[in-house]
Amino acid sequence: MADPSWSKHVADILRRNDIRTFATVPDYVVTHVLEHLWADPECRVVTVTREEEGVGLLSGAWLAGRRGALLMQNSGLGNCANALASLNVAGQIPIVLVISHRGDLGEFNPAQVPMGQATGPVLDALAIRWVKPSSLAELEAQADGLIKLAYTRSLPVAFVLPAELTGGKQG
């Protein structure tokens, strides 16, 4: 059973690492995190029309001195692969990706499965360091270090949030 406090942990991890600017194309899972951010007057959350727009927007925010995180489903990773490669990796512009993982354990929708299985390989192919914590303990053990690495390397990093952690979406 997923611990329902996972979403508050994710929101707190981002905020305690000085991230206040967020972009999103919401899905059922990341909306639980967004609710904490929407409720926080210090946080700016921009809902974009397509995930790669969020990549551009948060890259601009970083160039203007602000850290940013993009909250999306793994389908959105497919939508922003080229922007991550040619803007963030080539230009050494860090961004924190928070990706809800559909298409893996417990998935009910066949259309989600191929991108779900491709999520890790796509991140690896872009040399984006990522973690997939399956429990709150793992999340807390890895999170600050992963975000610190993003700004040390000046490159994107990704949290892939599996159904074991979040409860996923039940069909």
Add this chain to the structure above:
Amino acid sequence: MKPPATLTRAAATRLLAERLTTEVVVSNLGQASLDLQQIADRPLNCYTYGSMGQCSSIALGIALARPDVRVVCLDGDGSLLMNLGSLCTIATEAPRNYALVIWDNEVHETTGGQPTATAARSNLAAIARGAGVEKALEVRTEEELRRAYDRILREDGPFVVNVKVATGRAEGRLDRDVVGHARRFKRALAELPVR
């Protein structure tokens, strides 16, 4: 038949450069960045080299993070057509310090001049208005462009200014120090005192 465009991208870039002080200028990959580098290279220019379509979104992120600084984005018709949703986000966030200028030559110039949708029936200023950007202008002459620049550098935005320009490639080569230019820009903007 539409009248052929007489303004050139270089002349339009020069007219903007004459007016610049502490504005940020974000330029699209290819021709827009090449013109800007050659005519008015400056640390507050943010050149882009890839991520086609994202220029207006990068500029929006800068404008939202630094509401005290005017941000002018020089995009292309082909690139904006790849990210039309950006116009909706600009309208929704409505940053007063944001102006999107489009060099609309109706072709994909960098890749050899293949026509875009604006060569046929699509009108980017009308699309911007439909997205909810009230101050959406179309400019065809130098006099109209001067007036548009005066407005975007003084009035509250957001603005979208679609500039019909002639086709034609810039001479010379782009300086592709991707990381170096990004760092120079970030530093220059950080050094600009918050007003």
